[in-house]
Amino acid sequence: MEKNIPILVISFFKKPVAAPRDILLTDMHSHLLSGLDDGVKSHEEAIEIIKIFHELGYRKLITTPHIMSDYYRNDPAIIKQALDELNTIISKTGIDMNVQAAAEYYLDEDFIKKITNDEPVLTIGDKYLLFETNFFTEPYQLNEFVFTAITKGYKPILAHPERYQYMTLEKAEELRNRGVYLQINIPSLLGVYGKPPMKLAMKLIEQGWIDFVGSDCHNQNHIHTLEEAYKNNYFVKALELPLLNNSL
Numbered sequence: 001m002e003k004n005i006p007i008l009v010i011s012f013f014k015k016p017v018a019a020p021r022d023i024l025l026t027d028m029h030s031h032l033l034s035g036l037d038d039g040v041k042s043h044e045e046a047i048e049i050i051k052i053f054h055e056l057g058y059r060k061l062i063t064t065p066h067i068m069s070d071y072y073r074n075d076p077a078i079i080k081q082a083l084d085e086l087n088t089i090i091s092k093t094g095i096d097m098n099v100q101a102a103a104e105y106y107l108d109e110d111f112i113k114k115i116t117n118d119e120p121v122l123t124i125g126d127k128y129l130l131f132e133t134n135f136f137t138e139p140y141q142l143n144e145f146v147f148t149a150i151t152k153g154y155k156p157i158l159a160h161p162e163r164y165q166y167m168t169l170e171k172a173e174e175l176r177n178r179g180v181y182l183q184i185n186i187p188s189l190l191g192v193y194g195k196p197p198m199k200l201a202m203k204l205i206e207q208g209w210i211d212f213v214g215s216d217c218h219n220q221n222h223i224h225t226l227e228e229a230y231k232n233n234y235f236v237k238a239l240e241l242p243l244l245n246n247s248l
């Protein structure tokens with residue numbers, strides 16, 4: 001009998017406290033416009049995913065197709081047309097969800113040129129600019145890009161810092177000090193991208209260095225991971241931070 005006592009105590013303290021599902025109202029990173037990137041394969045799939053977002057308490061989705069000069073040559077007009085198509089279907093289903101679109105820009109020469117030359121880009125809320133980098137080495141233009149973007153009045157958000165092999169806690173702090181907002185992927189906390197991203201996401205939450213959380217939802221597997229997250233202690237912790245999601 002005595003042997004069971006410590007086990008009971010440990011399991012009591014480790015029991016996750018599920019987060020209420022109506023804290024996070026806005027998701028600002030997903031791939032729900034079919035045909036534009038490696039996200040959903042049909043409007044029907046998008047609708048099934050949007051229904052689950054609704055059940056989780058979300059009321060606004062800012063979906064962000066990839067823009068990458070080598071692979072995904074999307075532009076504001078293409079994205080707007082796909083968004084209009086999806087919204088027409090959403091209005092027929094009667095789901096109470098405000099769906100907007102921006103983009104997830106890959107940091108390449110094309111993107112830097114757009115920012116430098118004041119070409120139109122898709123932003124989120126008050127000039128937030130979601131961007132990603134390659135997954136392996138720190139881009140040599142990163143600091144210069146951040147400086148230019150901020151000088152032009154943009155608020156750069158680095159998508160999923162925890163997923164880059166070159167990212168460290170020190171680098172994340174440096175980027176924040178340069179004015180970059182950080183957005184972790186909720187699925188990272190459940191190990192969807194492996195252990196190193198999970199650990200770095202946890203550390204970033206412990207430091208309180210997270211400005212946004214995103215689903216980065218590409219498909220139905222991701223949205224089911226999001227349902228699981230509400231029982232994850234680090235996700236619960238992240239929701240206690242002054243996240244900017246709901247301000248968008």
Ligand SMILES: [Fe+2]
Nearest residue numbers: 029030104216
């Ligand atoms: Fe993404």
